[in-house]
Amino acid sequence: MTPSFEHLDPTTLAQWLSERRPLQLVDIRDPLSFAQGHIPGSRHLDNTTVAELVDKTPSDTPVVVVCYxxxxSQQAASWLAGQGFDEVYSLDGGFVDWAHRRPDSVER
Incomplete structure (x- = not known):
């Protein structure tokens, strides 16, 4: 069975965040882009930090992957699903769409 992820629309993510639903938001954009703005609560994920994420995040924690x-994010989400996470999502439209729709929900 191929590990799979699901697509997540920005409206649903905003709802989950407002409900303070437990999840791990990971942003795979380059460090400068992340520093200039990201979804509140997200952590930057790259080749140097991914092992720690996989080791320290419980497999039943939903993981939402954000890119541009x-x-x-779909490739990264598929890979994370293969690392044993039960629920992995790729944010449709990425950060660019999120920032456009919800400029008040960007941490700089």
Whole structure:
């Protein structure tokens, strides 16, 4: 069975965040882009930090992957699903769409 992830629309993510639903938001954009703005509560994820994420995050914690436009996050989400996470999501539209729709929900 191929590990799978699900697509997550920005409206649902905003609802989950407002409900303070337990989840791990990971942003795979480059460090400068992340520093300039990201979804509150997200952590930057790259090749140097991914092992710690996999080791320290319980497998039943939903993981939401964010990239620029929602494309690269699909590959990363699929890979994370293969690492044993039960629920992995790729944010549709990525950070660019999120920031456009919800400029008040960007941490800088």
């Amino acid at each position: 436009h929602g494309h690269s």
